[in-house]
Amino acid sequence: MLQKLIELRNITKSYSKVTALEGVTMSVDQPEIVGLIGDNGAGKSTLIKVFSGVHAPDTGEIWVRGQKISRWNVTEARKAGLETVYQDRALAEQQTITRNIFMGRERVGRFGNLKLKDQEAEAERLMRTIGFTSKVFSPDSIVGNLSGGERQGVAIARALYFKAALLILDEPTTALSLTESEKVFGFVRRVKEEGSSCVFISHNIYHTYDVADRFVILDRGTVVMEASKADIPSADVLVKELHGIARTGKISSVA
Amino acid sequence: MATETSQLVTTSRPATRALYLSKNRRPLSALLIFVLLIAFFIFENPKVFLNPTLYTSVFTSLPLSVILVVPLVFIVAAGEIDLSFPSIIGVAAWGFAACAQSSLGPVVGLGVAILLGMLAGLVNGLLVTKVGLSALVSTLGMNFLLRGLIQMGTQGQGIPLTFLRDTAFYQVMVGKIAFAGILFPVQMIWGLAFAAVGWWLFNRSQFGVHICCVGDNSESAREMGIDVDRTKIMGFVYIGIACAFAGVLSTLINNTFWPTTGDGYLLAALAAVFVGGTPTWGGVATITGAVIGAFIVGFIETGLISSGFTGFYTQFFYGVVLILSLVAHRFNQQKRR
Numbered sequence: 001m002l003q004k005l006i007e008l009r010n011i012t013k014s015y016s017k018v019t020a021l022e023g024v025t026m027s028v029d030q031p032e033i034v035g036l037i038g039d040n041g042a043g044k045s046t047l048i049k050v051f052s053g054v055h056a057p058d059t060g061e062i063w064v065r066g067q068k069i070s071r072w073n074v075t076e077a078r079k080a081g082l083e084t085v086y087q088d089r090a091l092a093e094q095q096t097i098t099r100n101i102f103m104g105r106e107r108v109g110r111f112g113n114l115k116l117k118d119q120e121a122e123a124e125r126l127m128r129t130i131g132f133t134s135k136v137f138s139p140d141s142i143v144g145n146l147s148g149g150e151r152q153g154v155a156i157a158r159a160l161y162f163k164a165a166l167l168i169l170d171e172p173t174t175a176l177s178l179t180e181s182e183k184v185f186g187f188v189r190r191v192k193e194e195g196s197s198c199v200f201i202s203h204n205i206y207h208t209y210d211v212a213d214r215f216v217i218l219d220r221g222t223v224v225m226e227a228s229k230a231d232i233p234s235a236d237v238l239v240k241e242l243h244g245i246a247r248t249g250k251i252s253s254v255a
Numbered sequence: 256m257a258t259e260t261s262q263l264v265t266t267s268r269p270a271t272r273a274l275y276l277s278k279n280r281r282p283l284s285a286l287l288i289f290v291l292l293i294a295f296f297i298f299e300n301p302k303v304f305l306n307p308t309l310y311t312s313v314f315t316s317l318p319l320s321v322i323l324v325v326p327l328v329f330i331v332a333a334g335e336i337d338l339s340f341p342s343i344i345g346v347a348a349w350g351f352a353a354c355a356q357s358s359l360g361p362v363v364g365l366g367v368a369i370l371l372g373m374l375a376g377l378v379n380g381l382l383v384t385k386v387g388l389s390a391l392v393s394t395l396g397m398n399f400l401l402r403g404l405i406q407m408g409t410q411g412q413g414i415p416l417t418f419l420r421d422t423a424f425y426q427v428m429v430g431k432i433a434f435a436g437i438l439f440p441v442q443m444i445w446g447l448a449f450a451a452v453g454w455w456l457f458n459r460s461q462f463g464v465h466i467c468c469v470g471d472n473s474e475s476a477r478e479m480g481i482d483v484d485r486t487k488i489m490g491f492v493y494i495g496i497a498c499a500f501a502g503v504l505s506t507l508i509n510n511t512f513w514p515t516t517g518d519g520y521l522l523a524a525l526a527a528v529f530v531g532g533t534p535t536w537g538g539v540a541t542i543t544g545a546v547i548g549a550f551i552v553g554f555i556e557t558g559l560i561s562s563g564f565t566g567f568y569t570q571f572f573y574g575v576v577l578i579l580s581l582v583a584h585r586f587n588q589q590k591r592r
Contacts, residue, residue, distance in 0.1 A: 092476065092538065
């Protein structure tokens with residue numbers, strides 16, 4: 001049975017003059033991968049920031065596992081098990097993969113001594129769990145020597161170590177090559193296999209179609225379409241839909 | 256279309272020796288520089304340089320640099336700098352000398368010195384983290400301020416401590432042990448012990464990891480729950496502790512507290528950190544390298560004089576060695592994408 005992990009109900013958010021979100025309602029089950037799609041300025045990034053608690057909504061309600069959370073902020077989001085994976089800037093590039101995964105939550109003994117072997121074994125396990133395929137790298141490898149997709153993998157592995165229930169990925173594949181993007185989506189699939197959920201934004205509709213279980217299309221601050229993969233026969237339909245929305249601001253017949 | 260790209264593959268490691276070399280490239284290149292330097296000196300004047308008395312004399316003051324470089328490595332790794340440590344040495348030594356002279360005695364004096372050092376470090380740390388001052392400028396200011404305090408307080412007068420020479424405290428701190436025909440200064444043991452603790456803290460403790468993460472990417476360190484300010488403040492306090500030990504040793508070695516105590520260490524200790532292979536930008540650093548750096552700087556002056564140069568040449572050679580080692584480390588950098 002799928003459990004509603006988080007529900008956003010009728011969320012509005014505006015910056016001084018611009019209204020970024022106008023009554024957005026959406027939810028994420030567990031486990032599930034939700035792809036957020038929309039043109040520039042549709043409100044995707046704002047919505048992602050509401051998820052991660054960086055922005056508190058102006059009006060609307062946020063429910064976590066069936067409970068209404070009154071003061072939504074980063075701390076509350078973390079408590080609920082929502083972990084935001086920022087792009088590159090979240091990693092300390094000159095440190096090893098292990099150090100990055102455990103950053104701030106190192107495993108230490110009684111004297112503040114690091115449990116190095118313990119950490120390394122856990123890092124190796126996490127890397128394998130998310131499907132780190134490169135044979136060259138070990139938990140000892142310096143993050144700065146990894147490719148863009150692999151770095152995202154380290155950030156995702158870290159979120160898994162923190163037992164995140166929901167990973168929030170803000171454009172995890174921007175600035176990545178096709179193969180690197182595929183790596184990242186491979187990691188995302190593994191996250192679901194581990195029982196966690198994922199919300200992400202991507203500009204690549206085809207990739208999003210491949211990976212996501214459900215799509216939420218935003219346009220000018222509102223959800224114009226919400227559909228499960230079962231309702232959309234192919235990625236091309238999704239693309240056509242988006243084009244229609246961009247031209248007319250209206251949804252066509254599908255779903 | 257994307258197929259299942261991920262598959263379970265055991266991560267295999269590069270050959271152990273290659274890994275060792277690449278992980279330790281910085282201290283190893285410092286070691287190479289040290290070996291070349293010593294070889295040069297032995298070649299120049301084998302008689303003096305193969306004579307143990309030379310080492311007794313170098314090892315008398317070298318421990319002070321060894322003690323000082325350790326916490327300096329931490330602060331540089333954390334992306335900060337401390338230029339006030341020479342004056343903290345002075346203040347701590349002053350506190351020690353005043354206590355040793357009074358009825359409190361030298362052991363209490365050592366405690367007072369450590370407290371003074373920690374206090375000065377705490378002030379530095381608070382100024383940098385909470386007030387948000389630049390460490391470069393604020394610790395430079397602190398260096399003048401503290402030295403000024405000493406001069407005002409002492410009116411330029413030193414405190415003679417020759418009476419300590421026969422005490423057990425003196426023997427334990429800076430006595431000499433005859434070992435294989437060499438008179439070995441005890442402070443060298445203290446220096447190396449201090450460095451060993453520092454190595455452990457840097458490489459094996461949570462504190463060391465936090466220092467590196469803070470210096471590497473303070474934003475992300477903060478986001479991941481590391482208390483960035485506290486970590487930096489601890490780094491500055493650590494320097495204060497080292498200064499206290501260095502100050503006490505220096506006062507004992509000279510049998511006198513001079514108001515200028517510590518002044519000569521600014522460049523020597525700081526240079527040793529960078530000669531040892533620690534880069535200036537923070538996030539990575541090497542304790543082993545810095546200790547080797549301290550040895551390099553420590554041997555230059557003695558080496559030059561025994562090779563027949565006059566004291567006028569030392570500063571020039573400090574500069575040459577510092578720049579050459581920076582060039583060497585530059586070429587030995589890990590390749591990054």
